[in-house]
Amino acid sequence: MKLYLTSVFVDDQEKAFRFYADVLGFRPAVDVPLGEHRWLTLTGPDDPDGVQLVLEPEAHPAVPPFKEALVADGIPFASFAVKDLLAETTRLKALGVVFTQEPITMGPVATAVFDDTCGNLIQIAQMVEPSAG
Amino acid sequence: MFKALADPTRRAILDELAERDDQTLFELCARLLMRHGRTSSRQAVSQHLDVLEDVGLVLVRRDGRCRRHSLDPGPIEHIVDRWLPGTRDGGTP
Numbered sequence: 660m661k662l663y664l665t666s667v668f669v670d671d672q673e674k675a676f677r678f679y680a681d682v683l684g685f686r687p688a689v690d691v692p693l694g695e696h697r698w699l700t701l702t703g704p705d706d707p708d709g710v711q712l713v714l715e716p717e718a719h720p721a722v723p724p725f726k727e728a729l730v731a732d733g734i735p736f737a738s739f740a741v742k743d744l745l746a747e748t749t750r751l752k753a754l755g756v757v758f759t760q761e762p763i764t765m766g767p768v769a770t771a772v773f774d775d776t777c778g779n780l781i782q783i784a785q786m787v788e789p790s791a792g
Numbered sequence: 793m794f795k796a797l798a799d800p801t802r803r804a805i806l807d808e809l810a811e812r813d814d815q816t817l818f819e820l821c822a823r824l825l826m827r828h829g830r831t832s833s834r835q836a837v838s839q840h841l842d843v844l845e846d847v848g849l850v851l852v853r854r855d856g857r858c859r860r861h862s863l864d865p866g867p868i869e870h871i872v873d874r875w876l877p878g879t880r881d882g883g884t885p
Contacts, residue, residue, distance in 0.1 A: 730857045732834065733816020759858050760819045761812070765826035772818070774856070780818075 664700070666713035667737055668722050669777035672699050675714045678776050682754050683739075685712065703739075712737075717778065726778045733759050735772050735782035744769045744785035793847040793867050802840045804828045806849060809863035816858055817841070 669675035676699060679685045685701035688711050696718070700711040717723055729736060741747040744762050748771050752758065759780055760772035770784045796802055801824070808823040809815060815823075821837050824830040832840070841861060844850035851864045 727857060731859050732838075733818035733858055733860075735818070757856075759816055759855075759860075763812075763819070763823075765822055770822070772816075 662710050664711050664713055665737065666715045667775070667777070667779050667781075668717040668726060669714050669775075669779070670717055670723075671777060672697055672714050672716055675699075675775070675777040676701075679712065679714065682751065682756060714777075723778070730774075730778070730780055733772065733780065735780040737779070738770075738782040738784050741783045741785050744771060744783060747783055793849065793871075796843050796847045796849060799840065799843075801828075801830055801832055801837070802844055804830060805837070805840055805844065806863055809850065809861060813862040814853075814855070814860040815862075816860060820861065 667675075676687075679701050680687060684704045686704055686707060688700040688702045688707075689698060690700075691698040696716040699714045701714070702711055703709050717726065726736070748758065748762050751773060756773050758771055758773045760770070760782075762769055762771040764787055767787055768784050769787050770782050772780050772782045775781050797806075804824055805820060808820060808827070817834060817838060820841075821832070821834050824832060824837065841850055841852070845852055848867045849864055851862045853860055853862070
């Protein structure tokens, strides 16, 4: 077995697609119309054969209150790896992205958390090189 | 307030809030875990925050859909003023 899909619940698939593609820089992978919604996935910009992110419609009534509760406590629903956390944070802020947690280093990882405009918080994380010596 | 300060986890929460305002519960829990080795559940941290909010040491504000926590040193300043008058203003380190 191997991982090939992960998903975020989004309040509006087209809006989410714009954000994840245009702002975050993910690449469109699959886009299949399914009646009211689409099967809509993206991959990482440098990883076209990697795990796909599904932009899943939040059609089930349990989903919105679940998302609201996570956001209220600042809990990210997904985490993406970045090479340079500070540069990525600066880039996203310049594009108007709102952060709920500024970059901070905690042990082996530096993280920040932002709002994906579709009802989720997303964490970006950079593994910190152990300092020499 | 002294009861609120008597708990080491609550003092650690205040230490972390002193470093940065407007933290979410998620950020605080991560800080407590990674920097203080405290494995308190989110629910436990949330209850500690309620205690600190009740005595006025932590301010909670709603920012969009997020709850953010900040340190309010006001109650501590009253203590300093009462027993250590003159040390807050004009004092140099």
